[in-house]
Amino acid sequence: MARYLLLRLADAVPTVFLVLLLVFIAMRILPGDPAIAALGDMATTEQLQLFRERMGLNDPLWLQFINFVKGVLTLDFGTSMMSNQSVLGLILYNLPYTIELTIVAMLIGILLGVPLGVIAATNRNKAPDSGVRAFSLIGYAIPDFYLGALLLITFSLNLGWFPINGGGEGFADRMYHVFLPALTLAFVKAAFIGRLTRTSLLEVLSKDYVRTARAKGAKENRVIYGHGLRNALLPITTGLGLSTLATLSGSVAIEMVFNRPGIGKLLISAIAERDYAVIQGGIVVFAMFVVLINLMMDLVYIVVDPRIRMK
């Protein structure tokens, strides 16, 4: 177990390095001059020169890359040009809101999705199954920012049950503010998790040991939850990893809809203001999130499925 953990952690190091390399390539080598992108077409040559000097864009590429990696490792992402605050400070302020939104959305999504999947699988090809199927078809099709806008119009604007924007202060108020955005993201999650639970549960329920359990007279609930759902957990866990990442990418648009603080809103605002250092910091944070969530999922597998440890 400890050895597997160490191996998996060691494997994450080159991944992080590769991610940073790709982010670096994207920021420096893709078409477009960062200086012009940041300052606009109207900037004078002197202004561009000053910007390049300040951002270290005149250094050779390898030195820029080393400085970039050094900056990321020491959590020094530079300073925002618009607000003159440190990018790290901006990230640290916004990060909790995004994490909170993602976690609450995932929790609601699981609480809705898993029971939906169980209902669909245990009523295969009957009305509840078709209902869950229709729900998931709509869940896959509806853009989350549209659903969010509809919920905002209905429950915040017209009914006045929920706040229109902001992140809230203190635990209770924050949960109150996060509920509607999280519910929006959870709707799509529930469709995905429900479908996944249905498929994996049906697969497990066709196994020999389930037939044996039924033959020896185990109660249906015990067959479904003790034998079925328990063994369907591994594919569901795999799906949860993907789902968490999808929730994270969905949070960008949702933060815009509900005008909530968060990394997504920080990044999108930075793009509109051409705030180069903040864009770079935001992208690195998202990239690190992806690496981290993948790593965490791998660790969850070995808890859920001890067979993986043997390999």
Place this chain on the structure above:
Amino acid sequence: MTSITETSPHLLAPEPSRLQALKSIILGRPGTIAAVVVIALLCIVAVFAPMLAPYDPLTQSMLKINRTPSWENWLGTDQFGRDVLSRMIYGSRNSLIFGLISPFCAAVIGTTLGVIAGYFGGIVDRLLSRVIDLLLAFPELLLAIMIAAVLGGGFWNVIFVITIAFVPGFARVARAQTLAVKQEPYVEAAISVGVRTPVIIFRHIIPNIMAPIVVLMMLWVASAIRLEASLSFLGIGTQPPNPSWGNIIKDGLNNIFGSPWPIIGAGAAITLVVLSFNLVGDAVRDALDPSTSQN
């Protein structure tokens, strides 16, 4: 005419059966028939937009701001007095163009990379696979947002961004399929009698890996439409004043106290079209690649 119909089954041996399967699958599912109708309507609306739109989508009018739906403006007007329905009709062109072009470009590039990696193996394969695996760890939307953050919006950038977001998926499928097809006796036979590599790739490998690639392309038309809408909503896709369903919702949200109709209309259009392409994509998958069917 008769001679053609008589000989065609022999000329196109495998084709009729797949098309037949697709036809029977589509006709057997009422939902999918409706989806085909929606897509046909979308194509008509996009192509004939200038004739169908009651007003110019860009003309502003201070006199008719935030109108509610009426016989004059079926979906009302926005905060600049522009007719929402006309903007949606023109916006359909964006959805269709990005929805079709990006998955196609991604399929071409991804298949090329995947076949190269799978066929030649070695260090090229290891390098490509590592990068592909890494990119696959990112959800397409997040990857698209990250690239668009650097590039900014605009027509070609959006095509580029969505294409790049889809390339890793195609490359992985193409690589796996190439590895499988490479083991087939007919490829080994071709290699042993000295057929040149490009001929093997284009005559034996590519035709035999096309089915899953086409399925993926169909399934991702819907994703591409959603991606374009999301990027435009975030302001890094289609740039205003040009209408796109995504930026109509963005404008609508800035004017949420004025009129909710732009949001409701454009969002319903995206949902309906994405749902339709998903249903048709599922039908194509079930016809061409029954082994991966989820039903």
